[in-house]
Amino acid sequence: MGAVSISDVRKSYGNVEVLHGVSIDIEDGEFVILVGPSGCGKSTLLRMIAGLEDVTSGKISIGGRVVNELAPKDRDIAMVFQSYALYPHMTVEQNMGFSLMLQRASKEDVRKRVAAAAAILGLQPYLARYPRHLSGGQRQRVAMGRAIVRNPAAFLFDEPLSNLDAKLRVQMRSEIKQNHQRLKTTTVYVTHDQIEAMTMADRIVVMHDGVIEQIGTPLELYDSPANLFVAGFIGSPGMNMLDGTIADGNFVAAGGVTIPLPTHHSTYIGKRMTLGIRPEHFRLDVNGAVAEIITVEPTGSETHIVARFANQEIVGAFRERITASPGEEIRISPEGDAIHLFDGETGKRIAR
Ligand SMILES: Nc1ncnc2c1ncn2[C@@H]1O[C@H](COP(=O)(O)OP(=O)(O)O)[C@@H](O)[C@H]1O
Ligand SMILES: [Mg+2]
Numbered sequence: 001m002g003a004v005s006i007s008d009v010r011k012s013y014g015n016v017e018v019l020h021g022v023s024i025d026i027e028d029g030e031f032v033i034l035v036g037p038s039g040c041g042k043s044t045l046l047r048m049i050a051g052l053e054d055v056t057s058g059k060i061s062i063g064g065r066v067v068n069e070l071a072p073k074d075r076d077i078a079m080v081f082q083s084y085a086l087y088p089h090m091t092v093e094q095n096m097g098f099s100l101m102l103q104r105a106s107k108e109d110v111r112k113r114v115a116a117a118a119a120i121l122g123l124q125p126y127l128a129r130y131p132r133h134l135s136g137g138q139r140q141r142v143a144m145g146r147a148i149v150r151n152p153a154a155f156l157f158d159e160p161l162s163n164l165d166a167k168l169r170v171q172m173r174s175e176i177k178q179n180h181q182r183l184k185t186t187t188v189y190v191t192h193d194q195i196e197a198m199t200m201a202d203r204i205v206v207m208h209d210g211v212i213e214q215i216g217t218p219l220e221l222y223d224s225p226a227n228l229f230v231a232g233f234i235g236s237p238g239m240n241m242l243d244g245t246i247a248d249g250n251f252v253a254a255g256g257v258t259i260p261l262p263t264h265h266s267t268y269i270g271k272r273m274t275l276g277i278r279p280e281h282f283r284l285d286v287n288g289a290v291a292e293i294i295t296v297e298p299t300g301s302e303t304h305i306v307a308r309f310a311n312q313e314i315v316g317a318f319r320e321r322i323t324a325s326p327g328e329e330i331r332i333s334p335e336g337d338a339i340h341l342f343d344g345e346t347g348k349r350i351a352r
Contacts, residue, residue, distance in 0.1 A: 002063055002153035002186030003028045004049060009058030011044050018044055020210045021058070029184045031177075035197040036207035036233070042190040043158055045207075049188060050079050050156050063153045078147035082159040084139045086131040092118075093127040096145040110149075117148040120179060137168045144179070154186040161196065173200055194234050198222070206230050228347040231276050231340060237304065240314040242275045243344070251275045251341070253310035257289045262336040265350065272344030279304070279317035281338035288333030291316070293324050305330070 004026040011019040019041045026032045034042045047053040049060055051072035060067055067075050086095050096117060097110040105113075118124045121141045131139055140160060147155055160176075161169045177200050180187055191197055197204045198218045206213045206221065206229070213233075214226040225231035231239045244253035246268045251259040259275065280302075291307035291314070298304075303322045306315050309332065316332060324330055341350050 003061075004154055004186060004188060005059075005061045006045070006049070007059040007061075009045070009048065009060060010056045011041070011048065011053065012056045017056075018210050019056075022207075022210075022212050024205055024212070024215065026186060026188065028186055031180050031187045031189065031200065031202045032205060033189045033191060033197040033201035033203075034205045034207055035191055035194055036213075038192055040207045041210045042192075042207055046079075046156050046158055046188060046190050049154075050077055051075050076153040077156055078150045078152040078154075079156040079158070080143050080147050080160050082162045084131075084143035086139060086142055088131055091128050091130055092123060092134070092142050092145075095131070095142055096123075096149055099146060099150055113149045113151075114145070117145045120148065120182060121145050121175075135168075136164050137172055140164065140172060141175070144176070148179075148183065152185065154188065157187065157189040159191055160189075161191075169196075176200065195236060198234065204234075206233060208233075224349070225276075225340065226349055228274060228276075228342050231342070231349070235278060237279050237315045237317065239276045239278050239340070241342075242277070242310050242312065242314075244273060244275060244310075245270060246273055246341075251339075255311035257310035259289075259334055259339070260336060261339065261341070265341065268341075268343075268350065274342040274344055274347075275334075276340035276342060277314075277334040278338065279315045281335045282314075282316035282318070282332045283335060284318065284320065284322075285331055285333040288331040290329050291332050293326050293328050293330060295326060296322060296324060307332075 006022060006024045008021050008023055009019060010017060010021050034045060036042055044053060048055050051070060055068050062075055093114055096114045100110045100113060118127055121144060123141055123145055126134060126138060161172050164172060173196060201218060203215060203217055204221055205215050208229050214221060214230045221230055221234045225234060242253040244251055246265050249261055249264050251261055291309040294306045294308060296303060296305055303318045303320060304315060305322060306313060343350060
C-alpha cells in the first residue's frame with residue numbers, strides 16, 4: 001500500500017522554476033534513489049513528497065491517495081535527514097518512542113515496537129544511553145529506528161550518510177539495504193553519490209537541473225545511459241568520451257585514430273558524434289592505437305592507466321598488472337560491443 005506516484009510535478013520559488021515537470025511511479029516496496037549533482041532539485045522533490053513544501057503544480061499520491069493538500073503528519077511517511085536531529089535530553093529508547101507517545105500509543109505498545117526496531121538495528125545494548133554517548137553510525141541508526149517504529153507506508157531519506165566517514169558510510173549502506181530487504185517498506189532516498197545509488201537502489205532516478213534525465217535499474221543506467229549526462233555521471237572512474245565523426249563503419253576520433261564500429265550507422269555519416277567507452281572496456285591490443293602513458297595506478301586487483309589517446313586524456317582499467325612507465329607507449333583498443341555512441345548535438349545515445 002506504499003506506492004508513491006509523482007505526476008508532472010513542478011516547483012517554483014517566486015518566479016524561478018526549480019523543478020520542471022517530473023513524473024516517477026514508485027511501486028509498493030521499491031527502493032528508489034534520486035541522484036544528481038547538488039542543486040538539481042532532489043531535496044525539494046523529497047520535501048514535497050513529505051509535505052514540507054507546497055507543490056506548485058502536478059500531483060503526488062501515496063498509497064493511492066492524493067496527498068497534495070495533506071499535512072505531513074497525515075501522509076503516513078517517515079523522514080530521515082542528514083542531521084539526525086535526535087533529542088539530546090532523551091535516551092535512545094525515548095527518542096525512538098517519542099512519535100508513538102505523541103500518537104498516544106500505550107506504554108506497552110511503545111515498548112514493544114521500540115524493542116522490535118532496536119532488534120532490527122542492533123541497538124538493544126544502547127537503549128538507555130543518551131545521543132552524546134553514541135558514535136555517528138549509532139546515532140544514524142537511532143534516527144532510522146525512530147522512522148521504523150512508526151511502520152509508515154514509506155521512508156524518505158535525505159543524504160542520511162553524508163556526515164559519516166568513508167568506512168562507516170560503506171557499512172551503513174549495507175545496513176540500510178539489509179533493513180529494506182527485511183522490512184520491504186517503500187523507500188525514496190536522496191543522494192548526490194552515484195556509488196551509493198548504484199549499490200543500494202532497485203531503481204535510480206537521475207536528475208539534473210530540475211528534470212529527470214533517466215530512470216532505470218543500476219545496470220540499465222550503467223550499460224545503456226540515455227545521454228551524455230547520465231553516461232558521465234554514473235560510473236567511477238567515469239566513461240571516456242571521444243569526439244569525432246562516423247565514416248565507413250569506423251569512428252574517426254581527433255588525431256585520425258579510427259575505431260571500428262560493430263554496426264553501420266549510415267544516417268550519421270559525417271555528423272559530429274561522441275564515442276563513449278568505459279575504462280574497463282579498453283584492452284591491450286598489439287594492433288590497437290597508440291596510448292602514451294601519463295600515470296600508472298596499481299590498485300591491486302587492476303591497473304588503472306591514465307594515458308593520452310586520440311589527442312585526449314583517457315583512463316583505462318586493466319586486469320593485467322602493467323609495469324610501464326610514464327612517457328612509454330602501449331597499444332590499446334576499445335571492445336567493439338561495449339562502445340556507446342551519442343549524437344554530438346543532442347547528446348542522446350543512439351543504438352550501438
Ligand atoms: N526555499 C528556497 N527558496 C528559493 N530557492 C530554493 C529554496 N530551496 C531550494 N531552492 C533552490 O532550488 C534548487 C534545488 O534545490 P535542492 O532541492 O535543495 O537541490 P539538491 O537537494 O538536489 O541539492 C536550487 O537551485 C536551490 O537553490
Ligand atoms: Mg539536497
